[in-house]
Amino acid sequence: MSGASANNTRWAYTLFSSLVIGFILLPLVFIVWMSFFSNKILSFPPQGYTLDWYTRAWEMSDFRNGFFLSFRTSMIATLVALVLGLPASFALVRGRFAGRDLVNTLLMSPMVVPAIVGGSAIFVFFLEIEFLTGIQVAGSSLGLIMAHSLIALPWMIRLVTTSMISVNPSIEEAASSLGAGPLTIFFRITLPVIKPGVIAGSLFAFVNSFIDLEKSIFLVGPNSTTLQIALINYLEWNFDSTIGAVATVQISLITLLLLITDRYVKLSRAF
Known part of the structure; x- marks a missing residue:
């Protein structure tokens, strides 16, 4: 009886897990599917299938320039x-200084603060800089890069820190006792060991910046305009499969990068 009960529980868990995964993936599958609809106005069922929407999306300057930006x-x-x-990850893992937990919390804070709140706060801060110095930051490439660096930095630190924790400090101490300098130790011993985390952190930082x-x-x-803003602007006046084509390209790119990331650092261990 207990064996039958366990089997039923296993089947119920599998069914529930499948439903949850299906609920998450179904919208993505539908977006990819609709990117091939031949309908001039998006509707279901499709009248046929075509690749013309991908060509049309590339020919539109807003999408093309938005992608490159x-x-x-x-x-x-x-x-x-x-x-x-x-260096921040190295200091957080190897350093022993007052306020280390506070510094770590501050560096991770962009992941916690709601994105819309963070965006408006940065915009107001840039305006204050312009009022005080006369230097325009908001609306400039520099301001955009600074904001996106704040998006990328926490993910980089989290994944690099995860890899650096696994490095045995005794190896570095042995190299130091043999006369190796700090830079030599870092570049020839520490960096090769944490390289998977560095690669994964770079890819994950790129993804989160790209989709912002x-x-x-x-x-x-x-x-x-960025690609995401171009998508929102297009949806305001149009309802065809061009959106699906652009979204499918993004989904494919991000999925590829996440698969590469997971190849170096299992994402389930990083969070």
């Missing part, structure tokens, strides 16, 4: 997060 901004933000995140909408919508200039 998002890609460029995310790449630079990821580089900034890497430059700042590596809330901060970007406050900070883009009048003649520029």
Whole structure:
């Protein structure tokens, strides 16, 4: 009887898990599917299938330029997060100083603060800088990169820190006792060990920067727009499968990057 009960429980758990996963994935599957509809106005069932929406999306300057702006901004933000995140992670793991927990909380805070609140706060802060110095930051490429660096930095620190915790300090101490300097130890011993975390952190930082909408919508200039904002603007006046084509490209890119990330660091261990 207990065996039958356990079997029923297992089947119920499997069914429930499948329903939850299906609920999460079904909208994504439908978006990919509708990107191939031939209908001029999006409707169901489809009248046929075509790849023309992908061509149309690429030919539209808002989507094309938005993609390049998002890609460029995310790449630079990821580089900034890497430059700042590596020493910060090293200090948080190896350092013993007063206020370490506070510093860690502050560095992780962009992950906790609602994105729309963070975007509006950064926008107001940039306006204050402009009032005080006369230097325009809001609406400039510099301001957008600074905001996206704040998005990327916490993810970089979290994944690099996860990898750095696994490094045995005695190996570094042994190298130091043999005369190796701090830079030599870091680049020849520590960095090769934490390289998976660095790669995963870079990819995950890029993804979160690339898909950002809330901060970007406050900070883009009048003649520029990110891909996410271009999607919102298009949806305001149009309802066809062009949106599905653009979304499918994004889903494919992000899925690929997340699979690569999981190859280096199991994401389930990082959160």
